Each structure stands twice: as structure tokens, then as C-alpha cells.
Amino acid sequence: DGMIEVFGWKQMDFYNRGDRVPNENGNRGDGGGAVGDGYKKRPPSGTIVFPDQLHGLLESDKRSKRTVDKRITSRDDPLINIESRFQNADTNDSYIPYNNVPMGATHYKGRLFVTMPRRRIGIPSTLNYIDLLKDGKQYSPKLHAYPDFETNYLNPNFPANPKRIISVYRTTVDACKRLWFIDTGMLEYPDNRTQVQRPAIWVIDLSNDQVLHRFEIPESIVDTGRGLASIAVDVFERACNEAFAYIPDLLYRQLYVFSLNDNRMWAFSHNYFNFDPLGGDLQIGGQTFRWDDGIFSITLGSYAPDGYRTVYFHPMASNTEFEVDSSVLQNEANAARSDHGNDFRPLGSRGDNHQSTMHSYDQKSGIIFYAEIQRNGIGCWNTNKPFSAQNHGTVAQDAQRMIYPSDLTIDDEDNIWMMTNSMPIFIYSTLDPNVVNFRVWKQNVNEAAKNTVCAP
């Protein structure tokens, strides 16, 4: 029965906009503190700025956009000169409101973790949270840096630092109360993508906000972190060290597996990780463009008696859903196979225009919920019913308020959370800072499925 709009923002704001940086006294700049309590003014050098970030249009990129007049412009190539967006921006600004486009939303025990990938300058912190207890009743709450501002601080002079995170797309919470995410290590500024440091998997203990683990992804797996936009964690709560993380790479169309116990990573390749050439033509938020994002989202089904489970996955530029058994992924030797036989299997088409960014399987009901970018809403499939387009239902749709569902997660309280961030308008046109561009939605799983074909 639809989704409830919980938060909405015209532009995002932060308790610490980066004008107060941590100092040697170890003050971590968690935000919320008043200026002067242990902070020093930012160094004069200010934020890293690449000249062409502010001057002139950006050189063409491999991703193309078809406008209604068929003029080809490249991805992140604004239809208007980029300077006009920064009329008042000083390149030293650590916080340029317009540039802060939220991507991920994950809830755990009163904190909503919101990510802000660094695709432009002026982003004070890339990993953040909303304190629902203190700020949950506000419509447009400000963000706290997580785990603190220091960890998020982008030092303009020495940006590479293994104790800091550069850019995060999405997060997930596992059955052992840990927050997992990938730092892409990349400043993804249009026309100036810079791999500042190795992409890395981070694991943070949510009971004390301490970093438990950081695994740098080796060059032998991937050279750039640009395609690492999500992560799924396969772990049994009674065996927390035996966790496996499954990581889709939308750019290189590979599926990486990380074993926490072995601290090792391996990569699967398969045709099914590719995008569908006919699935890349998108019309979202009044923009017409073509994307080629491969495997994008992984979600984990129920346990079989053998302790393994079905792993569902799909490319973004596609309508097809696929599956593989977790036993296949967890065996590193399988990654080297040239032929995977029938281990990876297509389930079929979810229906035309059912392209999805993130999807999530609800363990109790067996329902998968999809963030559907072309339909501006949420779809569903009850895995206890045969996979077919007819068995795919519609939970919610709103062409004005649900533009580009960028993330969909299910918490341990049976609630669905979704972020809609108007991203195609930001990339190919211009967001109107006087309207609500970003929203967070919430709904109980069973309530969401009610009156749809997905209802148990």
C-alpha cells in the first residue's frame, strides 16, 4: 500500500560543512560542535580543484546521452556551462550545496546511513548518518559525518590516506551488526576522475563505531574503484568471521567475492553480468539517455538445508533477473573456470521498462523489492511464486516525487527504505534548488506488499 515519505531535501546540509577540520588534539570533528572547540581553520589551500572542473564544458566521456533533438552530449556533460552552477562558489569551498547528491540509505537501530559519493567538489563527508532519535521528526535533517568527520576529511594536499574514505556509493548492515561499504578511492569529478587511493572494503562495528577491517582491493582484481557501487554480505550470525561479501562491478561487469576469514578476494566473469543493449535506453525525469551499466545489485535469498543460499543479481541496463548458488561463489577455484556450465541461470524478464538499480530480498516473506528507475517507483516479486512478468507487482510509483530510486534496503525491523535522488536531472540538466530533489521513503514490508501480486 505505497510508501511513506519520511524525509525530503531541496539541498543537503551537514552539521560539519568542512569549515572546521580536525586538529592534532585528536578532535575528530564529529560535527555538532561549535566552531573553536578544538578546530583549526581550514588550510589556505582549500579543496582540490581541477581547472576544467569549473571552466568550460567537459571533454566527451564514453557514456552518451541522446537528447530529444538527438544532439549527443556525453555523461556528466551539462547542457549548460558548468560555471553557471557555481556562480557564487569559491573553489576553496568545502561545501557546495548544489553538488551534494545523496545515493545510499541504510537504516540500523535509529541511525539512517546516507552516502554522498564524491562526483563533484564541495562534498564535506561522503559517509553520513541521520540521528533519527534527535532529528527524525525534521523533514530535511542535517547529516552527521560517519564514523566521524576526520575519517571523511578530504585533505586537499595529501588526499591519499588509508585511514580516510574518499567516496562511498552504498552501504549494507550484516547479521553481525556491522556496516560494510566500499571506498571507491576515487574522486569521480567529470573529465577528471582521479584514483586517489586503492578501492577498499571497510567493515565498522556499529556497537562502538570502531573500524574492524579494511581490505585494499588489489590491482590484480581491478584497477579502478569506479564501478564498485554496492556490496552484499553473506554471513550467519553465529559465524561472523565466516562472512563473504559479494561485490558487483557495473563498469567491468564482474562479480567479486571477498572472504573475511581468508582476507582474500576473487573475481567471476560471465555474460550474464553484461548489460542488455536494448535495456540501456532510458527516459527518466524528462531526460533521454543511454547507459551501459552492467551487474549492479546482488541480494541473498533464504538458506537451503546445506547452509548455502540463492544469490539473485541483475545488471542495471537490463530487465532480466539472474541467480547463482552461494556455494558456487564461495569456491575460489570456480572463479578460474572458463565455463561455468549452468551455475549462473537467467530467471527471466521482469517486464519491459523494469530496469532496476538496487533490489533487496526480505527473509521473512520471501519477497524481493526492486528500485525501478524507468517506472519511478518500487516493484516486487514473491519468490514463493513462479518467476514471471505477471508475478511482478507494483508497490509504488510517482513520476514527480520518486525520480531515480538510487537505493533500496530492508532493515532488521521489517522496514523497506528507499532513496530517490533525481540523478539524471543532475547529470544531464540542472536541479531546481527551490524544489525537493531528494527523498527518503519507508514502509513495512507486509504493508508494502498488501494489495499487490506479491502479497504472501
Ligand SMILES: O=C1C=C2C[C@@H](C(=O)O)NC2=CC1=O
Ligand atoms: O546509481 C548509479 C548510477 C551510475 C551511473 C554510473 C556513472 O557514473 O555514470 N555509475 C553509477 C553509479 C550509481 O550508483
